């Protein structure tokens with residue numbers, strides 16, 4: 001590897017091809033540029049079918065998909081909703097939008113997903129439900145969480161924003177709970193630019209979400225409003241992009257899994273480096289291929305990120321645990337696994353367009369950064 005190379009390997013980049021152009025242009029040519037148009041329903045049904053859920057409600061982004069869900073389920077001030085301590089901030093913010101309190105629970109030490117063992121102690125008489133996140137594409141251990149929720153009469157919402165195509169015991173992520181949400185932001189596994197979707201089993205809840213998504217307008221009575229709704233709609237242009245992307249979702253997931261497996265092979269034996277794999281019961285979507293470095297072996301995560309950047313390898317630190325954000329701050333040490341992963345793990349270039357030569361370049365660069 002030559003240090004003078006001007007190679008730049010991004011963490012993520014969308015794959016937009018001829019089919020995406022074709023369908024977006026079709027939407028434009030039909031004049032169907034806002035939320036009226038054939039692609040919205042087609043994308044909703046296609047994506048719901050893919051995951052194995054009856055109903056899809058397309059939204060402007062993943063964050064409002066979560067807000068819409070919690071609002072439709074009646075989350076209100078005084079309620080508590082349990083969220084993993086390690087996730088993107090939107091998971092907790094959606095709870096806060098409802099005036100409710102996000103209560104943090106620690107995560108498992110290996111994948112950073114909500115730890116069933118940490119969950120029960122966080123339940124109070126105000127707890128209404130649990131948001132389960134499939135972090136970086138690896139499914140959470142849903143079975144034990146579901147058992148705890150059932151025992152306490154709590155609902156579960158899956159935040160599957162990072163887990164399109166992931167599986168838990170052969171069942172698709174986003175199809176495990178009664179309600180789930182996805183994001184189609186530009187760096188997610190499939191994209192609509194900005195975009196999101198709620199998937200739901202229940203017809204009544206679905207109907208309520210469709211009303212709330214469209215200014216709270218009573219179905220069948222134009223400009224008649226009985227509730228404060230939102231404009232959380234997805235446009236037909238976005239949905240056209242989504243329909244085209246959905247056709248290639250399995251291919252993209254396969255590509256990302258190849259990327260993660262290649263990192264694991266090429267970094268095998270590197271001292272103080274752990275490559276994120278998957279549980280025997282899991283098929284990870286590997287949204288972000290990740291490694292954890294061990295400070296005891298001399299690694300410093302943030303120095304590694306800077307050194308890799310200097311040779312053109314873009315990476316991202318793990319999310320800062322919610323408990324370490326001023327917004328949701330808790331005393332240090334309260335969520336040890338979230339804090340450890342948040343400080344020691346990073347995402348490597350993970351896009352579906354990376355070549356094997358890129359992956360070799362990345363792993364050689366990491367080995368070159370090894371502490372001596």
Ligand SMILES: *Cc1c(COP(=O)(O)O)cnc(C)c1O
Nearest residue numbers: 061062063088090161162183185
């Ligand atoms: C991306 C993401 C979201 C929010 O999705 P947007 O479409 O960016 O609003 C929510 N939760 C998690 C875990 C995410 O990664």
